[in-house]
Amino acid sequence: MENEACELFDSGHRACGGCGAALASRLILKAAGKDVIVVSATGCLEVFSTPYPETAWKVPWVHSLFENNSAVASGIEASLKRQGRKEKVIAIGGDGATFDIGILCLSGAFERGHDFTYICYDNEAYMNTGIQRSGATPYDASTTTTPAGRCSYGNPRPKKDMPAILAAHGSPYIATTSIAYPRDMIEKVKRAIETQGPTYVQVHAPCCTGWGFEGEKTVAIAKLALETGLFVSYEMVDGSVVKVKKVLRKPVEEYLSTQRRFRHLFKPKRNDAEIAKIQAIADRNAEKFGIDIKLKKPAAE
Amino acid sequence: MMEITEGSHAVAHAVKLCRPQVIAAYPITPQTHIVEALAGMAADGEIDCEYITVESEFSALSACLGASAAGSRVYSATTSQGLALMFEVCFNVAGLRLPVVMTIANRALGAPLSIWNDQQDSISLRDSGWLQFYAEDNQEAADLHYLAYRVAEDHRVLLPAFVCFDGFVLSHTYEPVNVASQEEIDRFLPPFQPPQRLDSKDPISMGMYATPEYYMEFRYETDAAMHRANAVIQEAGMAFDEIFGRNYCGLTESYRLDDAETVFIAMGSICGTVKDAIDQMRDEGEKVGLLRIRCFRPFPLEEVRAALRNAAVVAVLDRNISLGSRGAVVLEVRDALYGSGVKVLGYIIGLGGRDVTKADIRKVAQLAKSGEGDLFYGLRREVL
Ligand SMILES: Cc1ncc(C[n+]2csc(CCOP(=O)(O)OP(=O)(O)O)c2C)c(N)n1
Ligand SMILES: [Mg+2]
Numbered sequence: 001m002e003n004e005a006c007e008l009f010d011s012g013h014r015a016c017g018g019c020g021a022a023l024a025s026r027l028i029l030k031a032a033g034k035d036v037i038v039v040s041a042t043g044c045l046e047v048f049s050t051p052y053p054e055t056a057w058k059v060p061w062v063h064s065l066f067e068n069n070s071a072v073a074s075g076i077e078a079s080l081k082r083q084g085r086k087e088k089v090i091a092i093g094g095d096g097a098t099f100d101i102g103i104l105c106l107s108g109a110f111e112r113g114h115d116f117t118y119i120c121y122d123n124e125a126y127m128n129t130g131i132q133r134s135g136a137t138p139y140d141a142s143t144t145t146t147p148a149g150r151c152s153y154g155n156p157r158p159k160k161d162m163p164a165i166l167a168a169h170g171s172p173y174i175a176t177t178s179i180a181y182p183r184d185m186i187e188k189v190k191r192a193i194e195t196q197g198p199t200y201v202q203v204h205a206p207c208c209t210g211w212g213f214e215g216e217k218t219v220a221i222a223k224l225a226l227e228t229g230l231f232v233s234y235e236m237v238d239g240s241v242v243k244v245k246k247v248l249r250k251p252v253e254e255y256l257s258t259q260r261r262f263r264h265l266f267k268p269k270r271n272d273a274e275i276a277k278i279q280a281i282a283d284r285n286a287e288k289f290g291i292d293i294k295l296k297k298p299a300a301e
Numbered sequence: 302m303m304e305i306t307e308g309s310h311a312v313a314h315a316v317k318l319c320r321p322q323v324i325a326a327y328p329i330t331p332q333t334h335i336v337e338a339l340a341g342m343a344a345d346g347e348i349d350c351e352y353i354t355v356e357s358e359f360s361a362l363s364a365c366l367g368a369s370a371a372g373s374r375v376y377s378a379t380t381s382q383g384l385a386l387m388f389e390v391c392f393n394v395a396g397l398r399l400p401v402v403m404t405i406a407n408r409a410l411g412a413p414l415s416i417w418n419d420q421q422d423s424i425s426l427r428d429s430g431w432l433q434f435y436a437e438d439n440q441e442a443a444d445l446h447y448l449a450y451r452v453a454e455d456h457r458v459l460l461p462a463f464v465c466f467d468g469f470v471l472s473h474t475y476e477p478v479n480v481a482s483q484e485e486i487d488r489f490l491p492p493f494q495p496p497q498r499l500d501s502k503d504p505i506s507m508g509m510y511a512t513p514e515y516y517m518e519f520r521y522e523t524d525a526a527m528h529r530a531n532a533v534i535q536e537a538g539m540a541f542d543e544i545f546g547r548n549y550c551g552l553t554e555s556y557r558l559d560d561a562e563t564v565f566i567a568m569g570s571i572c573g574t575v576k577d578a579i580d581q582m583r584d585e586g587e588k589v590g591l592l593r594i595r596c597f598r599p600f601p602l603e604e605v606r607a608a609l610r611n612a613a614v615v616a617v618l619d620r621n622i623s624l625g626s627r628g629a630v631v632l633e634v635r636d637a638l639y640g641s642g643v644k645v646l647g648y649i650i651g652l653g654g655r656d657v658t659k660a661d662i663r664k665v666a667q668l669a670k671s672g673e674g675d676l677f678y679g680l681r682r683e684v685l
Contacts, residue, residue, distance in 0.1 A: 055506035063508035071360035075367030078351035108356030
C-alpha cells in the first residue's frame, strides 16, 4: 500500500477555509495512492481544485460534465482493461451529481458491474451554484431553493437513501464515513478500491459556507452529526450491513443549533414540534442500525 | 472483394477493420443494425474490443470520452433522439480534443416523432466541433470511417468525427460494396497514438475549469484545428486513393460541373438521384451540374467558391432547416459566394423521409432558372 504520508492532493487550491470536500479529497488520495485515475463531476471540488492552468491533482484526473462521471469511469475502466493496464478508477461527485442528476449513469455503471469505486462527498446541497437543495439535503434544512419562511420550515423531504439504492444494484461493498474520522475513512476507501466490482463510499463532508458555521468547526460538526445519529457510519458487504459505528447518542439539537441552515428551528421562537421530527429521524436511524451503546446501568431511570 | 451487403453491415465491417478498442452504443432505429452487428462480432471474438452495453446514448458517448482519454480508439453510433441526448457530451468531447468516431444514421428529430430520414440531427450539432462527413452511398459510408479515424487522430487535428449516412435509404439498403482487407486498412490507418492520455506514470489534469482569461484561446485553438483538418482530409484522401483507387481527395465532389449554368448543391444519398436527373437534363441540352458536399465540417469554403465561380444560379437542397432562418447548407454557400454575384437559392426538401424523385429535381431546376427559391419544396398544402 502507498505511504499515507504522501500528499497527492496539493495545497494552494481555492476551497474555502474549513472545506469538508477538500479534506475528503486529501484523504481519498492518501487511501488510493498513485496508481489511480480520478474522474470528477462538476461541482465545488472540481472548480476549486483545477483553475486552469493550475491543478491540485497529482494523479491523472479528468472532468467532463456534472452528471456523467460514472459513465466516463466505465469507459476508462474498459479502456484500461483492453490495454492490460492496472490502474484503479475512482469517480468522485458531490451529492447533487450523485443523488440527483447523475443517478442514471451511476445506476447503469453499477448494474454493468464495472470495476471502479464511486465516492460521493456529501455536503448536503448544491454548493457550487449557491446552496440549493439536493436529494441529500436533510429534513428542514434551509437552502436557497427551500428557504425557511413564514410558510416553510426549509427542505420538506428527508434525505434519499443512496447506499440502499446502490446496494439494490448488487454492489459488493458500500460504506458511509465522515471526514471527522480520517482513519475510518481511509480504511473504507481502501477496502472499496480493493474490492472487485462497483463499490460506493459516501463521505459526510460539512460545508461551512453552505451550512453556516465557522470554518474551524468542520470536524467538530461532522462528529456531532454522527454522535446525534443523524449520520450513521457503516459498511455493507454484498447488501448486508456488517459493521456500524456505535455512539453514546446526544440529542439532535446539539447538532442543529450549531448551523445557520437550522436557525429557524430556534429563532425567533424555538420550534419544538419540528425539532421532535428530526429527533425521530435520528431515533429511527439508531434503531435501524443499532448504533446506541447500551450502558450497563441506564443513565437515568 | 465485392459483396452485396446491407449498409449497416458494410459500416459495421468497416468499423471492425478500424480495430476500435472500446465500443459503447445504444440501440435506436435506424442505427440499430450497426451495433447489433458489432455485438455479434464481439461475441464471436472477431473483434478484439470492450463492448459496453450502456443504459443510454448519454452514457455511450460519455464512456467513449473516458475510454478515449485513457488512450483507446473508440467507436459509437447513433441518430436523431440519441444524438440529441448526447448534445452536451458532444461539445465536451470536442473541447477535450478526443478523436472519437461516431456513425450517424441520419434521421429526423421529433416532435412529431419520425424514424425516417433527413439530416436535421447531425446538422443541429454543426457548432459542436465534430468533423462531419456525409456519404452518398454505402461504399462511401464504409470508406469514410477509415478516413475519419485517420483524420481525427492526426495530431494536427485531434477532433471527433461524425460519419453520416442516410437512415434507411442507405442503412437498410443492400448495395454492392468493395470490402477492404485488414492488411489494406492497417496500411492506411496506423494505431492510435494519443499525444497525451490519462496515465498514472505521467499524471495530467484534463477538462479543467477556465476563466475568461483562458476560455477564448481554447475555442480559437479548436477552431484552428478544424481549419487545419481541411488539408489533412485531402492528404488522407490521396493516400486512400493510392491504396484503394477510390477518390476522396476533396471535401466536395463535382459532377458535370464544368460548363454548368444551374448547379445543385446537396449532401448524402439524395445526390444519386440528382446525378440521374442531371444526366437526363444534359441529354435534353440543359447545362446542369452538381457540387456534392462530402465534408460539411470543416466547411470547404474555398473549394465551394472556386467550383461555383462560373455558375449562373445555385440551387441548394437542404434536408434540414434552422427554424426561423433557412437550411444550414444554403447559409454556408451564400457566405462562400458573398460578393461573387452568383445567385443562390435554397430549397428545404425531403424532411422526415419525404421521397425526392428525379422529377422533383427537374422541377427544382426549373424553379431555380426562373429565380424562384428559398422555399419548402413539395409541401402538401391540403393538409396544412
Ligand atoms: C447539466 C448541468 N446542470 C446544472 C449545472 C450547474 N451546476 C454545476 S455544479 C452544480 C451543483 C453541484 O452540486 P454537488 O454535486 O452537490 O456538488 P457541490 O458543489 O455541492 O460540491 C450545479 C447545479 C451544470 N453544470 N450542468
Ligand atoms: Mg453538494
